Amino acid sequence: MSLPEPTRFTVNGVEHSVAAEPDTPLLYVLRNDLDLKAAKFGCGLGQCGACTVLLDGHAVNACDTPLWAVSGKQVTTLEGAQAGSTLARLQQAFLDEQAVQCGYCISGMLMSATALLERTPDPTLDEIKAAMDRNLCRCGTQARILRAIQRAARCGAAT
Amino acid sequence: MSAPLKVPPMLSANPRLDRWVKFNDDRTVTVFTGRVELGQGIITAMTQIAAEELDLSFVQVRIVDADTRLTPDEGHTSGSRSISEGGSAMRSACAEIRAVLLAEAARRLDIPADRLVVEDGRITGADRIRETTYWDLPHAELLAREATGQVPPKPVARYTVVGRSTPRLDIPDKLAGRPRFVADLKRPGMLHGRVVRPPSFGAKLISIDEAAIRAMPGVVAVVRDGDFLGVVAEREEQAVKARKAMIAASRWDEQPLPTDATDIYRFIETRETTDTVIVERRDPAALARATRTFEARFSKPYIAHASLGPSVALATFEQGTIEVWTHSQGVYPLQRELAEVFQLPVESVIAHHVDGPGCYGHNGADDAALDAVLLARAVPGRPVMLQWMRDDEFAWEPLGPAMVVKTRAALDADGNIVDWSLDLWSNGHTQRPGVVVTTEPSVSLLAAWQLERPVPRIPQGDPAMSGGGGMARNAEVIYALPNQKVVAHRVEELPLRVSTLRALGAYANVFAAESFIDDLAQACGADPVEYRLRHMQDPRARAVIERAAQEAGWVPHQASDGTRGRGIAFAQYKNGYGYIAIVAEVVLEPEFRVTRCVAAVDVGLAINPDGILNQTEGGILQALSWTLKEQVQFDRERILSRDWETYPVLTFSEVPRVEVHLIDRRDEEPLGAGETPTGPTAAAVGNALAHALGVRVRDLPLTRDRIIAALG
Numbered sequence: 001m002s003l004p005e006p007t008r009f010t011v012n013g014v015e016h017s018v019a020a021e022p023d024t025p026l027l028y029v030l031r032n033d034l035d036l037k038a039a040k041f042g043c044g045l046g047q048c049g050a051c052t053v054l055l056d057g058h059a060v061n062a063c064d065t066p067l068w069a070v071s072g073k074q075v076t077t078l079e080g081a082q083a084g085s086t087l088a089r090l091q092q093a094f095l096d097e098q099a100v101q102c103g104y105c106i107s108g109m110l111m112s113a114t115a116l117l118e119r120t121p122d123p124t125l126d127e128i129k130a131a132m133d134r135n136l137c138r139c140g141t142q143a144r145i146l147r148a149i150q151r152a153a154r155c156g157a158a159t
Numbered sequence: 160m161s162a163p164l165k166v167p168p169m170l171s172a173n174p175r176l177d178r179w180v181k182f183n184d185d186r187t188v189t190v191f192t193g194r195v196e197l198g199q200g201i202i203t204a205m206t207q208i209a210a211e212e213l214d215l216s217f218v219q220v221r222i223v224d225a226d227t228r229l230t231p232d233e234g235h236t237s238g239s240r241s242i243s244e245g246g247s248a249m250r251s252a253c254a255e256i257r258a259v260l261l262a263e264a265a266r267r268l269d270i271p272a273d274r275l276v277v278e279d280g281r282i283t284g285a286d287r288i289r290e291t292t293y294w295d296l297p298h299a300e301l302l303a304r305e306a307t308g309q310v311p312p313k314p315v316a317r318y319t320v321v322g323r324s325t326p327r328l329d330i331p332d333k334l335a336g337r338p339r340f341v342a343d344l345k346r347p348g349m350l351h352g353r354v355v356r357p358p359s360f361g362a363k364l365i366s367i368d369e370a371a372i373r374a375m376p377g378v379v380a381v382v383r384d385g386d387f388l389g390v391v392a393e394r395e396e397q398a399v400k401a402r403k404a405m406i407a408a409s410r411w412d413e414q415p416l417p418t419d420a421t422d423i424y425r426f427i428e429t430r431e432t433t434d435t436v437i438v439e440r441r442d443p444a445a446l447a448r449a450t451r452t453f454e455a456r457f458s459k460p461y462i463a464h465a466s467l468g469p470s471v472a473l474a475t476f477e478q479g480t481i482e483v484w485t486h487s488q489g490v491y492p493l494q495r496e497l498a499e500v501f502q503l504p505v506e507s508v509i510a511h512h513v514d515g516p517g518c519y520g521h522n523g524a525d526d527a528a529l530d531a532v533l534l535a536r537a538v539p540g541r542p543v544m545l546q547w548m549r550d551d552e553f554a555w556e557p558l559g560p561a562m563v564v565k566t567r568a569a570l571d572a573d574g575n576i577v578d579w580s581l582d583l584w585s586n587g588h589t590q591r592p593g594v595v596v597t598t599e600p601s602v603s604l605l606a607a608w609q610l611e612r613p614v615p616r617i618p619q620g621d622p623a624m625s626g627g628g629g630m631a632r633n634a635e636v637i638y639a640l641p642n643q644k645v646v647a648h649r650v651e652e653l654p655l656r657v658s659t660l661r662a663l664g665a666y667a668n669v670f671a672a673e674s675f676i677d678d679l680a681q682a683c684g685a686d687p688v689e690y691r692l693r694h695m696q697d698p699r700a701r702a703v704i705e706r707a708a709q710e711a712g713w714v715p716h717q718a719s720d721g722t723r724g725r726g727i728a729f730a731q732y733k734n735g736y737g738y739i740a741i742v743a744e745v746v747l748e749p750e751f752r753v754t755r756c757v758a759a760v761d762v763g764l765a766i767n768p769d770g771i772l773n774q775t776e777g778g779i780l781q782a783l784s785w786t787l788k789e790q791v792q793f794d795r796e797r798i799l800s801r802d803w804e805t806y807p808v809l810t811f812s813e814v815p816r817v818e819v820h821l822i823d824r825r826d827e828e829p830l831g832a833g834e835t836p837t838g839p840t841a842a843a844v845g846n847a848l849a850h851a852l853g854v855r856v857r858d859l860p861l862t863r864d865r866i867i868a869a870l871g
Contacts, residue, residue, distance in 0.1 A: 021376075021396065028395045032351075037343040038336025040516075042467050043549040044399075047803040050467055078336035091334045098326060098769055101777050102198030102517035103333030104340065104468045129811040136808060138467045139198055139517045140780030143817040144773065 009070045011036065012080030022068035027051045029067055030077060038078035038107040042136075049135030052108035053077050059115035076114075078107045086156065087114045093152035094145070101139030108135050113149045121156050123149075166308030169193070169248035173231035174305040176259070179252040180209070182298040186280065188213065189221045190253075193233025194245040195488060196224050196329060197518040199833050200770040201241050203327045207766055208246050211320040212253035212313055213293075214277035222328070225490040225512040235489035235591060237520065237659060238627060239736055239831025242766055246829060255310040256302060263296050315764060315825055322825055324769035329514065341486050341513040342471045342546060349473075350379055351395040352534035352545035353402035354606075355388035356555055359413045359797035360656065364388065367409040375401050380537040385611035389534045391543055402548070418654045419794045423561045424458045427584045432648035437624065438635045445577045445641030449569035452578075453682060455675050457566070457857045459667035461655055461791035462559040463806060468516030469547035470523030470556070474531035477539045481508045485528040486515020492592045493525050496602040497532060500614050519781070521591055521658035523547060523556040526605040533606055550801040555605060558791055559660030560586040562630070564671035569642075574683025576694060578642040581634050581672060583664065586650050587621035588629030590658040594620035603658075619653060622663070627733030633665035633838060636672050637734055638694040655793065661778075662837040665732065666785070669838020670845065670859065673728035677846045678855065686715040687727050687846065697731070699761050702822060703740040704729050706759035710820050711742035719851050722748045726846025732835040737762040739835045741779065743843035744815075747851050751866060753783060753844055755816045758836060763827035774833045775819045782840035784809035788860055 006017040011034060018033050025044070030036045030053070039062050042050030046064040053062045054076035055069075081087040090110050093099075100106050109132070116123060116131040123131070128149050137145065173179070173193070181189045190209040196202045202222045210220045223229055225236070233245055258272075261282065265272035268291060270284040283290040315322075332339040357364070364386045372381050372390065377397030382389040388405060392398035418426035473484040481501065487493045490510035498505045515524060531545035547555075562585040569578035590603050595618040607614040621629035628634070631647040680690035688708045695701050707713075708727060717725070724747075729740040737760060744755040756779050765771045788807050792800040800806035841859065848866070849855040856869045 020394070024394075024396045031343075032395055035345065036336075037338045037340075040340070040468055041342065041546060042469075042516075043803060045549060045802055048467060081335075094334050095326070095330060098330060098773060100198075100327070100330045100333050101773065102467070102514070103329065104466075104516040106333050107336050110334070129814070132811040136467060136803065136810070138465060138519075138781070138808065140777035140784070140809075141773075142780055142809070142811055142814040143776050146811070146814065 007067050007071050009073050009075060011075045012077060018067065020067055022066060024067045025063050026053070026065040026067055026070055026075070027062035030062060036077050036079050040104055040107060049108040049112060050105050052111040052135065054111055054115060057115065057118060059112045078110055086117045089155050090114060090117070090149070090152045093148040093155065097144050097148040097151060099141055099144035099148040101141045105135060105137045109137070109145055113152070117153060117156060122153055125150070164309050164311065167244065167248040167251050169231065169233050169244055170251050170306050170308050176252060176256050176304055176306055177299070177302040178231050179249065180256050180302065182294055186292070186294055187219050187221055188215065189223060190249065191223050191230040192245060192249060193225050193231040194241045195236045195512045196514055197236060197488070199774055200327050200767060201236070202329065203325055204242060204766040204770060205246065205249055206328060207320045207325055208249050209253050211318055212250055213257050214280070216279050217320055217325065219279060227490050227494045227508070227510045232491040234492060234593070237488055239732065239833045239835070242829045243831055246766065250312045251308050251310070252306055254312040255306050255308070258310045259301050260293055260296055260298060263301055264291050267291060321766050322764065322768070325767050327770065339514050341473060341484055341515050342468065342544070344473050344484055344513065344544070346473070346542040349542045349544055350391045350393060350538060351398040352389055352391045352531060352543045353398045353548065354530045354545065354551065355390070355402055355405045355409060356551055357386060357411050361414040362411040365410040365412055367405060371408060372401055372405055375404060382534055382537045384533065385613065386609040387533060387606045389530060391534050391538055413796060416654055416793065416795050417652065420460065420790065420792050423460070423654065424563050426654065427561060427650045428563050430650045430652050432584065432650055435631070435647045435649070437631045437645040437647055438643055440641070440643045442641035446569070448571040449577050450572050451682070452567065452569045453679060454565070454567045455678060455857060457564045457667065457671040457674065459562045459670065459859045461561045462660060462785050462789050463553060463791055464519050464522040464556055464660060465553065465806060465808060466516040466518065466522055469549055469552040470527035471515065471544070471546040472528040472531035473542055473544050474528070474535040475542045476532055476535040479503060479507055481532050483509070483528050483532060484511045484513045485524060486513060486518065487524045487528060488518060488521070493528055496525070496592055496604055497529060499600050499602055500529060500604065500607045501532070520660040521557050521589065523552055525603060526555070529604040529606045553801040553806060554798045557590060557656045557658030560588060560657040562664065562667040564667055566671055566675040568675065568679055570679060570683060574685055576638070576640050576679060579636065579640045580644040581668070582646045582648060583630060583634055583668060584648045584650060585630040585664060586653055586657050587619040588657070588659055588663040589620045589622055590617055592617060594622060619651070621649060627735070628664065630664040632663045632668065632733060633730055634668040635734060637697060637700065637731055639696045640694065655798070661781070662834040665730070665834070666782070666837045666841060669728070669730045670841040673730065673839065673842030674845045674855065674857065677726065677849065688713055689715060691727070691729060699738050700729065700731060703738045703759040703761050706820055706822060707740035707742050707757055710759060710818065711757040713742060722746060722851065724847040724849070724851025726843045726850055728839040728842030728846060730835070730839050732831060736831040737835040739839055741836060741839045741843040743840070743847045745844065745847040745851055751848070751863060752813065753787070753815045756783070756818070756840065756843070758819045759822060760819060760835065761822040761824050762830045762832045764825050764829040765821060766829060768821055771821055771832050772819050775836055776817050778833060778836035779817055779840050780809060780814060782837040783844065786841040786844050786859060786861055787813065788862070790860055
C-alpha cells in the first residue's frame with residue numbers, strides 16, 4: 001500500500017513532514033509519530049481539553065483537529081516551553097502552587113492558560129474561569145489551578 | 160521489659176527487610192512500596208517516611224511503587240489506608256533497618272550503637288573521628304533477614320522531614336509533559352489496540368464480518384473470543400477506525416435491564432434483601448422522653464468514576480509469559496487474576512504499576528490490563544498499547560452504586576435527640592478479588608466473563624465493617640445518642656456493574672444523616688453548629704466543627720434573605736479515620752451556585768501537610784461535582800450517559816472558593832485523608848440550599864429541576 005502524501009507543519013519551531021492519512025487526528029501524530037506525549041487522549045470528542053495544544057497561538061483540541069488542518073501551520077505543545085515564555089511562567093506557578101493531582105489534565109490546562117495570558121495578560125478571575133471552562137479536571141484541582149494562573153499573571157506583570 | 164510492639168500487618172505479610180529498602184552504589188537508597196501513586200501523593204509521603212527513619216535527606220531516597228517483581232505485596236491502594244497501613248509498615252521496616260545497620264557499625268567502630276549519630280547516611284560517634292556509612296557496611300547481607308517489627312520508630316518530636324510540606328516528586332515530570340503515564344510508554348514494534356464492547360451488558364455476539372475488518376489499512380489482528388472483540392493495528396488511528404467499523408459490522412442479542420434511572424430507587428427498595436444490623440443501642444428511659452418524631456428519605460444515583468483519561472494498559476504475551484504495565488490499584492491481585500484467566504503459574508505474570516489518569520476506586524484499569532493481554536496474545540512478541548475509548552469507560556467501568564437511605568428520629572421536649580435510626584438500601588460496594596471467598600475460580604475482570612471459556616464473575620461483595628464497611632460506611636453517627644439503630648439492606652440483584660468508588664456508602668450515608676440532623680435542629684429552633692456540638696462529645700470532632708464555623712465566620716441563628724444560604728456538615732471518615740467539618744455557602748440568584756467551601760480537617764499526623772490540603776480540596780470539588788451534577792443515565796437497555804455532554808461534571812465556572820484549615824495533631828496517629836470530604840460536602844451544600852430555600856432537596860444530585868420541584 002502506498003504511503004499517504006506527507007503533511008508539512010511546524011511543531012515547537014521545528015518543521016515536520018508526516019506521512020499519515022489527512023484525517024488522522026493531530027493528537028495521534030504528535031504522540032505517536034513525533035513522540036510528544038504531553039497532550040493526552042481524554043475523550044476524542046473535543047469535550048475535555050486534555051489534548052489542548054496551540055495552533056497558530058490559539059488553543060485547540062488536538063483530538064478532533066485533523067492533520068490536513070495543520071498543514072503549513074505552527075503547533076505548540078507543552079514540550080515547546082521556552083525559558084522566559086508565558087508557558088514557562090505558568091509551569092513555575094503550577095509548581096509553586098502544587099496545582100496537580102493525577103496530572104492527566106495538566107498539559108491541556110497549561111496550554112489553555114497560555115493562550116489566555118498571551119491574549120489577556122491580566123485577566124480577572126471570571127475571565128480565567130471562562131477561558132478554562134472547556135478544560136475538565138476530575139480530581140478537583142481547579143481551585144489550585146486558578147491560583148496558579150493568577151500567580152503566573154502576577155509574575156508576568158512584574159517582569 | 161516493655162510490651163512487644165504491634166507489628167504492622169503489611170510488614171508481617173512482607174517480612175524480608177530487603178523487600179523494602181535497597182542501598183545503591185551511588186550513596187542513595189531505593190525504597191519499595193506496594194502502594195501505588197494515584198495522584199494522591201503517596202510516593203512523596205512514603206519517601207518522607209523512609210528518609211525520616213533512615214536519617215537520610217529526602218533527595219537521597221528513590222522510590223519504586225507497586226511492581227510484582229520488586230515491591231512488597233500490599234494488595235490494593237484504596238480506602239485512604241496507605242499512610243495508616245503502608246506507611247506504618249514502611250516506618251517500622253526502616254527503623255529496623257537502621258537499627259540492624261547501626262548494630263554492625265557499632266561493632267566495627269567499637270562505639271555503642273546508642274552513641275552513634277546518623278546524618279545523611281553517615282554514621283559517626285561523638286568524637287566525629289571514627290566514622291562509616293550505610294554503604295560501607297555489608298548491607299545486602301544484613302538486610303537478608305526477616306523483620307521482627309520490634310524496633311521503635313523515631314519519636315515524632317525529632318521529625319525533620321515528616322510533617323513538612325514537601326513538593327510532590329511526580330509533579331515536575333507532569334508539568335514538563337515528560338512521559339509519566341501508562342499511555343506515554345513506547346516500545347519497539349509496539350502496536351495499538353482497541354476493544355469492541357457489546358452494546359449493552361450481557362449481550363451475546365451473533366455475528367461479525369471479520370474478513371472485512373482484516374482488510375482494513377494497518378489491521379494486524381482481529382480478536383474474537385466468545386463475546387470479546389478487539390482489534391490490533393499498526394497505527395492508533397487505524398485501530399480506532401477498525402473499532403468503529405467493527406461496531407457497525409457486529410450483531411448482538413441484547414438482554415433488557417430490570418430497571419432504569421428513574422425507577423431505580425423503587426427497584427432497590429422492593430428487592431429481596433439481606434439485612435444486617437450495624438449498630439443497635441437501646442436506652443428505654445431516654446426513649447420514654449420522646450415527644451416528637453421525624454422521618455426522611457434520601458437517594459443517591461449511580462455515579463461514574465469518569466476519570467479524565469480512559470483506562471489503558473501496555474502488554475506483551477510471549478512464550479507463556481505475560482508482562483503488563485497498568486494503572487491498577489493492585490498489581491498483585493491483578494497478577495493472580497491474569498494467571499487464573501490464562502491458566503499460567505503466577506510467576507509467569509509480571510505487572511508493573513505506572514501512573515494513570517486519576518483513580519477514585521475500582522475503575523476500568525484492571526479490565527483494560529486483561530484486554531491488552533488478550534490482544535497481545537494474538538500478536539506474539541509485539542507489545543500492544545490498548546486504550547479504551549471514552550464511551551467504553553462510561554459504559555463499562557464499575558459504578559458507584561445507587562442508594563436509598565431512610566432516617567427516623569425522636570426529640571424530647573428540649574429538642575435533644577433521644578432516638579435515631581437509619582436504614583439504607585444498596586448493592587454491595589465491591590467486586591474486588593479477595594472480599595468474597597469462592598470455592599470455584601472467579602475473577603473481577605470484565606473480558607474474562609465474555610470469553611469462549613469464561614472465568615466466572617466474582618460475586619458482589621461488601622467490605623467488612625471491621626475495615627470501615629462498604630454500603631454501611633459512616634451509617635452509624637458518632638454523636639452521643641442514647642438510642643441508635645442502623646440496618647443495612649443489601650440488594651443482591653445487580654442492574655448495573657458496581658464496585659468501590661471514593662468513600663463508598665459514606666457519601667450517601669453522611670449526606671442523609673447530616674441533612675437530617677439539620678432538619679432536627681431546625682425543628683427545634685436550634686443553630687446547626689450549636690445543635691451538633693450539643694450532641695457531640697469527641698473533642699477532636701468538636702474541634703473541627705468549631706474551627707470550620709469560626710473560619711467561615713458562622714453567625715449563629717442567622718436567617719437567610721431567601722437568596723443566600725449556608726450550611727455545615729461533619730463526619731469522621733469510617734468513624735475512625737480523619738475528622739472533617741465543612742461549611743458551604745450558596746446563592747440562588749441568578750442561579751443556584753456554591754460560592755464558598757470552608758473545611759477544618761484533623762488527620763492526626765500529616766506526613767505532607769500540603770498533600771493533605773491538596774487531597775482535601777480535591778475531594779471537596781469532586782464531591783461538589785457529584786452533588787450538583789452527576790447521575791449515570793440508563794434506560795431498560797443500556798447506559799446512555801457515554802460522554803461529557805451526557806455526563807456533565809464540574810467546570811471552572813462552577814468552582815467556588817475553597818479554604819481548608821488543617822488542625823495540627825502531630826502527636827496523634829496519621830489517619831486516612833483522601834476520602835473524608837465527600838459526604839460532608841454533599842450535606843453542607845444540601846444544608847446551605849435548605850437554609851436559602853426554606854425547603855429541603857433530599858435526592859441527589861441537587862439540580863435546578865429538583866430545586867424547582869421541591870419548591871412545588
